[in-house]
Amino acid sequence: xxxxxxxxxxxxxxxxxxxxxxxxxxxxxxxxxxxxxxxxxxxxxxxxxxxxxxxxxxxxxxxxxxxxxxxxxxxxxxxxxxxxxxxxxxxxxxxxxxxxxxxxxxxxxxxxxxxxxxxxxxxxxxxxxxxxxxxxxxxxxxxxxxxxxxxxxxxxxxxxxxxxxxxxxxxxxxxxxxxxxxxxxxxxxxxxxxxxxxxxxxxxxxxxxxxxxxxxxxxxxxxxxxxxxxxxxxxxxxxxxxxxxxxxxxxxxxxxxxxxxxxxxxxxxxxxxxxxxxxxxxxxxxxxxxxxxxxxxxxxxxxxxxxxxxxxxxxxxxxxxxxxxxxxxxxxxxxxxxxxxxxxxxxxxxxxxxxxxxxxxxxxxxxxxxxxxxxxxxxxxxxxxxxxxxxxxxxxxxxxxxxxxxxxxxxxxxxxxxxxxxxxxxxxxxxxxxxxxxxxxxxxxxxxxxxxxxxxxxxxxxxxxxxxxxxxxxxxxxxxxxxxxxxxxxxxxxxxxxxxxxxxxxxxxxxxxxxxxxxxxxxxxxxxxxxxxxxxxxxxxxxxxxxxxxxxxxxxxxxxxxxxxxxxxxxxxxxxxxxxxxxxxxxxxxxxxxxxxxxxxxxxxxxxxxxxxxxxxxxxxxxxxxxxxxxxxxxxxxxxxxxxxxxxxxxxxxxxxxxxxxxxxxxxxxxxxxxxxxxxxxxxxxxxxxxxxxxxxxxxxxxxxxxxxxxxxxxxxx
Numbered sequence: 001x002x003x004x005x006x007x008x009x010x011x012x013x014x015x016x017x018x019x020x021x022x023x024x025x026x027x028x029x030x031x032x033x034x035x036x037x038x039x040x041x042x043x044x045x046x047x048x049x050x051x052x053x054x055x056x057x058x059x060x061x062x063x064x065x066x067x068x069x070x071x072x073x074x075x076x077x078x079x080x081x082x083x084x085x086x087x088x089x090x091x092x093x094x095x096x097x098x099x100x101x102x103x104x105x106x107x108x109x110x111x112x113x114x115x116x117x118x119x120x121x122x123x124x125x126x127x128x129x130x131x132x133x134x135x136x137x138x139x140x141x142x143x144x145x146x147x148x149x150x151x152x153x154x155x156x157x158x159x160x161x162x163x164x165x166x167x168x169x170x171x172x173x174x175x176x177x178x179x180x181x182x183x184x185x186x187x188x189x190x191x192x193x194x195x196x197x198x199x200x201x202x203x204x205x206x207x208x209x210x211x212x213x214x215x216x217x218x219x220x221x222x223x224x225x226x227x228x229x230x231x232x233x234x235x236x237x238x239x240x241x242x243x244x245x246x247x248x249x250x251x252x253x254x255x256x257x258x259x260x261x262x263x264x265x266x267x268x269x270x271x272x273x274x275x276x277x278x279x280x281x282x283x284x285x286x287x288x289x290x291x292x293x294x295x296x297x298x299x300x301x302x303x304x305x306x307x308x309x310x311x312x313x314x315x316x317x318x319x320x321x322x323x324x325x326x327x328x329x330x331x332x333x334x335x336x337x338x339x340x341x342x343x344x345x346x347x348x349x350x351x352x353x354x355x356x357x358x359x360x361x362x363x364x365x366x367x368x369x370x371x372x373x374x375x376x377x378x379x380x381x382x383x384x385x386x387x388x389x390x391x392x393x394x395x396x397x398x399x400x401x402x403x404x405x406x407x408x409x410x411x412x413x414x415x416x417x418x419x420x421x422x423x424x425x426x427x428x429x430x431x432x433x434x435x436x437x438x439x440x441x442x443x444x445x446x447x448x449x450x451x452x453x454x455x456x457x458x459x460x461x462x463x464x465x466x467x468x469x470x471x472x473x474x475x476x477x478x479x480x481x482x483x484x485x486x487x488x489x490x491x492x493x494x495x496x497x498x499x500x501x502x503x504x505x506x507x508x509x510x511x512x513x514x515x516x517x518x519x520x521x522x523x524x525x526x527x528x529x530x531x532x533x534x535x536x537x538x539x540x541x542x543x544x545x546x547x548x549x550x551x552x553x554x555x556x557x558x559x560x561x562x563x564x565x566x567x568x569x570x571x572x573x574x575x576x577x578x579x580x581x582x583x584x585x586x587x588x589x590x591x592x593x594x595x596x597x598x599x600x601x602x603x604x605x606x607x608x609x610x611x612x613x614x615x616x617x618x619x620x621x622x623x624x625x626x627x628x629x630x631x632x633x634x635x636x637x638x639x640x641x642x643x644x645x646x647x648x649x650x651x652x653x654x655x656x657x658x659x660x661x662x663x664x665x666x667x668x669x670x671x672x673x674x675x676x677x678x679x680x681x682x683x684x685x686x687x688x689x690x691x692x693x694x695x696x697x698x699x700x701x702x703x704x705x706x707x708x709x710x711x712x713x714x715x716x717x718x
Contacts, residue, residue, distance in 0.1 A: 004142065005129050007710045012125035012153065014703035016162045019416055020117045022110075022678025023671060026367070029165025030105040031060050031072045033116055036082035037104060040090065045079065045260060047072040048104065055661065057106045063266055071264035076256070077207035078167035081123075085115035096644040106660045109639035110688055114678055120169045124162030127173040128153050130180050131379060135386050137183050138328065143715045144390060152382040155408035157310040157370040160415040163676075166368065167208040168375050174203040175215055176379045179222060179334075186226035191245045198249020206253050206260070214345060215376070218338040225330035288350070294446075295347025295363035299371055304445030304452050305363075307377070310370035310411055312404040314377075317384045319400065320392060328387035335380040346373045366441035367424075369415030369452070414456040419676050422459050423452040463675065469631035470674065470684070475512040476623050477571075479505045479634040481686060483652035484577075484618070486669045487631050495522070495617035496630055498535075501652045502577040506623070508568040513624075517575070518560040520619040523551035527613035531581035535616065538576040539567050553614065581612050604658040633670065633684045638663040642687030650687075 024030050031047060038046050047070045051057040065071050072079075089112040093100060101107035131152045135145035153159060161169045181197035184190070201219065205212045223242075229235065298305050308315050317324070317332075324332050349362040365373040389401065427440040427450060444450040473479055480496065482503035487494040508514050523533040533551040537544040537559075544561050551557050621628040636642065638654035649655070653662060674681050679697040682688050 001133075001136070004711075004714050005132065007707055007714060008132055008146065008149070009125045009129050010703060011707035011711050012128040013121055014700055014707060016121035016124045016153075017118050018677075018679075018700050018704060020121055020163055020678050021419075021676045022114045022117050022682055023667070024105070024113050024116060024165045025419060025421070025671075026165050027058070027060060028074060028167070029116075030058065031062070031074055032078045032165070032167065033082050033085075033112070034060070034104055035072050035074070035076075035079040036086050037100070037112075039079060040083055040086045041100065044069070045076055045263065046070055051103065057103045058664070065264045065266055067263075067265075069264075071266075073209075075167060075206055075208045076260050077203060078170055080206075081119050081170055082116050085112060085119065088115050092641070096641065098640045098644055101640070103660065106664055109641050110637050110682060110685065111641060114682070117163075117165065117678060120162050120164065120166075123169040123173045124153060124158070127158070127162075127169065127176060127379065130173065130176045131382065134176070134180050134183065134383060137180070137187065138331070138383065138387065140386060140390060144386075146711065146715050148382065148386045148389065151313070151405055152379060154412065155405045156313060156378050156382065157307070157375060157412065158378050159412040160369040160420065161372065161375055163416055164368065164420070166372065168372055171204055171207045171212070172376050172379060174200045174207065175212075175376055178204065178219060179380070182219065182223050182226065185242075191242065194242050194245045195249045198246040198251075199253075200249075201246075202250040202253025205250070206257050211345075211373075214341050215338070217341065218334050218380075221337055222330060222334045225333060291350045292347050295349070296343065298363050298445060299343055299346065299374060302445050303448040304450070305371050307371050307374050309453065311378055311381070312407045312411070313385050313401075314381045316401060316404060317381070317388060320388045320396070323388045323391040324384065325387065325391065328384065331380065331383045331387065335377065335384055338380060339377050342374055342377060364441065364445050366445075367421060369420040369423075370411075411453060414453060414460060417675055418456060418459055418463060419671055420452075420456075422672055423455045425455070425459065425672075463673075466631070466673075467675070469629055470633045472629050473632050473634075474623075474626075474629055475509065476514060476628075477505075477507040478621075478623070478628045479632065480630075481505055481634045482636060482650075483657075486633070486673070490524075490617070493619060494630060495524075495615075495619055497615045497617050498577055498579050499652065500579060500656065502579070502618075503651060504575040504577070506573050506575065507571045508573060509570065513565070514563050514568060514573075515624050516560055516562050518558060518622045518625070519577075520556065520558050520621075521551060522556040522617050522619055523553055523614060524617055525553050525614050531583060531612060531614050533579060533614070533616045534582055535577060535579040537561055538578065539563065540569065540574055542567055551616070556619070579616050581614060581616075606656050606658045633673065634686055635666055635670065635684065636687045637685040638666065638687070645689050646687060648687055 024033055034048050035045055038044055038048070047060065047062045048057060049070050050060070050062055052059040061073050062070050063073065089109070090100065092098075092111055101109065128149050132145050132149040135148050136142060140148070153162065158169070158172070161172075178197045178200035181193045181200060185193035185197070197219075201212075201215075204215065229239075300306060300308070303309070346363045346365070363373070365371060389397075392401070424440050424444065427444060430437050430439045431443070432438070438446075440450075444452060444455070448454075480502070482501075483499050484502040484504070485497040485499060487496050506514070521533075521535075523531075530553055532553070534548050535551070536548050539561075544563075549557070549559055618630065621630060636650060636653055638650060642648060642654075643650070653666065670681055670684060674684065679693060679700070682693045683690060
């Protein structure tokens with residue numbers, strides 16, 4: 001069994017790592033990682049200071065403690081889980097002589113995000129192994145237990161959370177391990193199992209937030225169901241001993257939690273000085289019945305957030321409830337009990353905003369893929385599903401069970417192949433009904449036409465259609481590699497903006513000799529503006545125009561460059577488009593205000609750019625009268641590791657333009673436009689060593705194939 005568990009863990013971890021994003025995809029995730037960095041570098045569980053108002057960092061949900069330091073609203077446990085990623089990255093920093101970024105996470109590097117993104121793959125693999133052991137202890141054959149454990153991860157709403165940078169997978173993994181240890185104790189009566197149950201639940205208690213307390217009741221209920229109470233002194237003594245052993249396991253984490261809450265104690269808020277107390281106070285507010293009804297409906301039946309839509313297999317017990325046999329009554333009863341607790345608890349969660357916002361429900365737990373607050377229910381529900389599976393006929397499996405599995409896998413793929421945030425693309429931010437504001441986070445869950453599954457299905461089709469254009473560079477291998485922003489829609493057209501200096505590389509092969517290059521350009525005002533766009537072209541160090549080209553405001557112009565053969569190389573020709581704006585009087589733009597305060601750039605080698613309400617855009621480009629694909633993506637990540645690891649020098653982005661918000665925008669654009677896989681997205685950044693990415697990918701695939709082969713052998717021999 002131990003060998004099977006090890007092989008199963010390796011298979012799950014390598015498979016889940018393959019679909020990892022390579023980035024941190026949520027504000028909560030960035031905050032957990034930022035705290036992990038401060039634990040590692042400063043020895044304190046503090047959060048970064050709030051600098052969003054000065055544009056030195058992103059917005060994060062933080063607060064000032066009574067000691068004047070900044071703390072997060074999140075739990076400590078998941079930050080601790082990120083420390084290995086911080087350690088690995090720091091070792092690479094030291095090897096290359098690079099200092100860690102100061103204003104993290106606005107200033108970051110690809111390596112720490114890549115290593116951190118594998119954290120939940122680890123916990124997903126851990127949960128899969130727990131489910132495998134649970135199914136075996138429930139009397140299922142190993143082959144069936146392996147199958148159901150895989151289904152529990154890949155066909156339920158658990159799959160996205162093995163990828164997304166939220167604390168729920170760690171929470172669920174340790175919670176189910178605690179349930180498993182209680183089950184083992186009921187079988188062999190070894191108190192060490194209760195010690196491990198306590199240790200596991202202790203890890204749960206520091207992972208996320210105070211909602212771990214809601215799991216105490218199902219755990220106690222499960223213990224009582226498996227160890228039926230007796231009216232005797234011996235039973236009372238035995239129960240007291242068992243409880244003591246369990247609490248010994250919890251104690252180190254309880255003390256850690258008490259220490260952490262005292263460290264980050266805040267000024268009194270409604271009579272409470274700690275985060276847990278604030279949360280409990282918040283939930284004692286008078287509850288509007290309409291909000292409660294919406295919460296019940298939303299979690300169970302809404303088109304955008306129903307637990308049965310995101311985990312269709314939970315419908316299975318509703319259909320075949322009569323197939324649940326007595327040996328599985330404890331697991332079924334605990335699932336129902338915990339189900340009721342969470343549904344009622346989160347239906348009560350709401351907030352009162354500004355006077356013009358009304359009452360807003362928080363039961364949905366946005367932003368995420370599926371009802372993340374209810375994900376702890378899924379493994380318990382899958383135990384019930386497993387108990388029914390072996391009792392139903394082949395016909396029921398083929399016509400009900402397997403279709404539910406297929407639907408479940410499809411739904412999860414929509415949240416795995418693309419960033420889940422894209423489901424909000426194109427939606428109105430909010431509207432009002434009877435004085436209450438409904439944001440896109442709310443109404444997309446309530447109105448079928450805006451439901452995330454439909455939105456993501458459309459987005460998936462669009463991404464599949466547009467994906468080839470992101471890497472097709474034509475016979476001349478044309479790459480817009482610096483200073484030319486991503487394509488954006490301007491009406492029915494797509495434009496690319498030149499930001500001061502735009503860099504284009506291209507080849508000159510024998511079968512496609514370059515004779516001429518033409519650009520259709522437009523000087524487009526965003527507001528009332530009257531600046532002329534002045535530009536020139538330089539190819540491999542030689543200016544191509546005798547004098548500057550000038551485009552008046554709103555002017556569109558085709559500029560054709562005749563290329564002499566002696567200026568060209570066979571590969572990697574470098575075309576630079578230099579541009580700036582001038583007023584009608586011919587003066588520069590020194591009178592314009594800065595976007596950022598120059599004082600924020602004291603640690604930079606370049607000052608911030610001035611704001612001009614105009615853009616100079618490329619509408620089309622052609623070589624030898626043949627259109628060039630404008631939509632390819634070849635961009636720098638921009639981090640201190642890039643120049644050190646591959647010996648490059650940044651020119652525009654990261655060079656003359658050191659605005660961290662520009663690099664943040666580069667990362668968000670690639671995040672939204674590309675499939676959400678670490679091994680794919682990082683290949684589009686030319687300053688990330690491709691050999692490292694491809695080597696890791698090869699290792700990843702090798703582990704999947706080897707462990708999959710070994711797992712298949714175990715399943716066939718079981």
